[in-house]
Amino acid sequence: MTDCPSRKRKRVYGTFACDYPDCDRAFSRADHLSRHKRNHDVSRNYRCTWPQCLMTFTRSDIKDKHYKRHLTKSNNYQDTDSFPRLGKTLSPSDLIEWLFHEENSIPYESDVLSHQNGSKGFDFLEVFQLKNHSSQRKLVSESLRDSFITLIPSLGSNIDFSIPKLERALEIYWLIYHPQYPILHRPSFATAESNPLLLLAMIMLGTSLSSCTGKSEDFENPNLMADEIAIPLRWLIFSHGECKPPAKAWVVQSLLLLETYEITSSSRFLHERAYLHHGSKVQLLRRSPVLGGDHSNDEVGKKWIEAESIKRATLMAFYLDTVHATVYGHMIILYAHQIKLSLPCEEELWENENEYPSKVTSPPKFLSTLKKLLHRRKVETGAFGKKILLAGLLTIMFQMQQKDLQLSFLEWNTMKESWKQTISLAIDVWRVDICTKDGCCDTLNSLKFPQEEVEKLPPSLRLDDKRCKFGLYHISQIYMRISHYDYIIYAGAPRRMNVKAGMSQYKGVEARINDWSNSINGGVSVIHAYLFLSEMLLSEDNDDISYSYDPNGDPFLHRRNIIASAVLVIFAYNFSLEGPEANIFDRIQGDYYPDKEDAHLYLRRIKKSLSKHGSFKNLTSSQFHDSTKLHASYLATIPGKNNIVGLLKFFYKAYRNCHWEIGREYSNLFKNCMERCLGRAKITCETMYDTKLL
Known part of the structure; x- marks a missing residue:
């Protein structure tokens, strides 16, 4: 056989010279x-x-x-002194370097969340006088009511849609919701000058909060009217001609108020709708620069109000994004490094009814303040600013959790406990050093209200109420150590976010829960759950005083969900370690569920046992942080921690007639856990989504 000629293509060589000046390659x-x-x-x-x-x-x-x-070197080094960033600790400086420098190198389509105040800015405002609209911020005329009915015709036949009730709904909005989220400029607000869709959102929230005022209100069916507004309101806002970049303040404000109601106070349908459309609101903000710049003297007041309003709305969008990721396990969209705004202005300035001062202290930038907090340095800010800073710490937590998933195959695991320690301590610095002496239980740390409104406040918002106002603080320390998915599936939820959890998924969750409950992280999680529920149900000053809990009457709309999470965390921890309280389920008749201790007795006993190892009062942030871990280490010495049937029964009854549909789902899940604690072998709560009101 003769050889065939090669068909391999011959490469053509040539000289390719670099034409860059002074380069001879x-x-x-x-x-x-x-x-x-x-x-x-x-x-x-x-x-x-x-x-x-x-x-x-x-x-x-x-x-x-x-x-x-770098990776190869870090894997080979065992001497942490020779290779400091990648040792057993990750310093705040390393954390900031890793997160902010890396993420800032990513180009965004527009840096629209930056505070673009122009060359002049608002650091020295001229003296200007604004009209005091205190008598007009809740005024509803016949023509205004007619415009509401034109937008949503069915409201015309609603018995609660009368002018006196509409005005009362607006009054409740300003009394209960505004002190928590002051995104509207109260002194200059007038209904006649406001967009009707924003007013409808305010009426919707005020109506739904009527059960939180502490007094008998005149509404026949407030939840029906709130839903009747909420269902078409999102489409009315989206179809409005001003719902486009650059976003008007009222558009973003309306969407925020609607989202709060949908997520926390209505049906699962609206809850899921809010989550699906949350990204639309964020994209609207990303394409809308904050208003500001040079203006004539007669315009400077209104322009400043508009700029501060849209800034506050942006910060609230960031806060809600973080809260919903923490409390409900939603996907986070906004991160700290994207918020290049200053913190909210002083509340005394924002709420001032009269003349504004000639000089205003410019609030510090959010990012620089957040970095100080990571370095454990004290910063000053108002109640709304405190919320934003806590959210900032949580977004860093979420970023690091994502990096854990992305980089675990690159020997990143040695860093996990290090960054958790850094952020967990920073969150305790927030609680002890940024908040006042009573921390998350001090009303003034979470609310700002005018002095003349104090007597009108419901009991749960008054200064002498010492129950926790910042449940987000406790749930953040819990969520850092256990995921929402794990504890809700372990409790018996048949699915999450419409994805069914079969037995194989449950077994994986069960293994993770067992590892968690046998670790110090499990102990710290349950200590925060105990602290939170004790703050909610037991008096700090008098052991003879205990509190009931009605989710329908809770003015802190996210707190009802955080309470449910804390209960499920206590169940997961104790059931996995010690099993059921009793094995009598097969002998139970009807709806009678016997318990060894009721909720208050159980929490008081646990609290007393833990107090033997020291108090949480009058501690520095580092001492508070260490005390939490110390108390966690003593949990094993406390007998009967699995006597939780009474605790579960208390919240099962409390949530059973919740106006909020997801609250009724929690009630069913508590009953499921209660039955398992009495010896029922079946795990899944098949009736969790059977939520008809009794």
């Missing part, structure tokens, strides 16, 4: 020259994202090789 291949030319392109700047590394590169492949050397 030449290559035999064009692709090699093209790659070489990237070294001269200064517009390409790839930064190494390794903590404390300042190297930059013009080619991404060289940067990647450099980064891999």
Whole structure:
């Protein structure tokens, strides 16, 4: 056989010279020259994202090789003193370097969340006088009521849609909701000058909060009217001609108020609808610069109000995004490094009914304040600012959790406990140093209301109420150590976010729960759950005083969900470690569920046992943080921690007639856990979503 001529293509060689000035390199291949030319392109700047590394590169492949050397070196080093960022601790500086420098290198389509105040800004406002609209912020005329009915015709036949009740709903909004989320400018607000859709959102919230006023209200069916507004309101806002970039303040404000109601106070349908459309609101903000700049003297007041209003709305959107991710396990959209705004202005300035001062202290930037907090340095801000800073710490937690998932295969696991320690301590610094002496239980840490409104406040919002106002603080320390998915599936939920959890999924959850409950992280989680429920149900000053709990009457709309989560965490921890309280389920007749201790007796006993190992009062932030871990280590010495049938029964009854449909789902889940604690073998709560009101 004769050899066939080779068909292999012959490469054509030539001389490919670099034409960059003073460069004498030449290559035999064009692709090699093209790659070489990237070294001269200064517009390409790839930064190494390794903590404390300042190297930059013009080619991404060289940067990647450099980064891999960091990884190899860190895996080989055992001496943490020789290789400090990657040892057993991750300092706040390393954390900031890792997060903010890496993320800031990512180009966004527009830096629309920046505070673009122009060359002049609002650091020195001229004296200006605004009309005091205190008598007009809840005024509803016949023509205004008619405009509401034009927008939603069915309201015309609703018995509660009368002018006196509409005005009362607005009054309740200003009394209960506004002190928690002051995104509207109360002094200059007038209904006649406001968009009807924003007013409808305020009426919707005020109506739904009528059960929280502490007095008998004149509404026949407030929840029906609130839903009747909420269902079409989202489409009315979206279809309005001003619902486009740049967003008007009223558009964002209306969407925020609607989202709060949908998520916390209505049906599962509206809850899920709010989550699906949450991203639309965020995208609207991303394409809308904050208003501001140079204005004439007669305009400066209104322009400042508009700029501060949209800033506050943006910060609230950021806060709600974080709260819903923490409390409900939703996907987070906004991160701390994207919020390049200053903190809210002083509440005394925002709520001032009269003349504004000639000089105003410019509030600090959010990011710089957040970095101070990570460095455990005290900062000053008002009640709304405190909420935003806590949300900032939580978004960093979420970012690091994502990095855990992304980088676990790259030996990142050694860093996990390190960053958790840094952020967990920063959250305790927030509670002890940023808040006043009573921390999360001090009303003034979470609310700002005018002095003349004090006597009108419901008991749960008054200064002498010492129950927890910042459940988000406790649930953040819990969520850092256990996921919402794990404890709700372990409790017996048949699905989450419409995805069914079969037995294989439950077994995986069960294994994670067992590992968690046998770790210090499990102990710290349940200590915070006990602290929170004790703050809600027991008097701090008198052991003979205990509190009931009605989710329908809770003015802190997210607190009802955080309470439910705390109960489920206590169930998961104790059931996994010690099993059921008793094995008598097969002998139970009817709806009688015997318990060894009621909720208050159980919590008081646990609290007393823990108090033997020290108090949480009058401690520095570091001492408070260490005390939590110390108390967690003593949990094993407390007998009968699984006597939780009485606790579950208390909240099962409390949530059974909740106006909020998800609250009724929790009631069913509490009953499921109660039956398992009495020896029932079946795990899943098949009736969880059977939520008809009794």
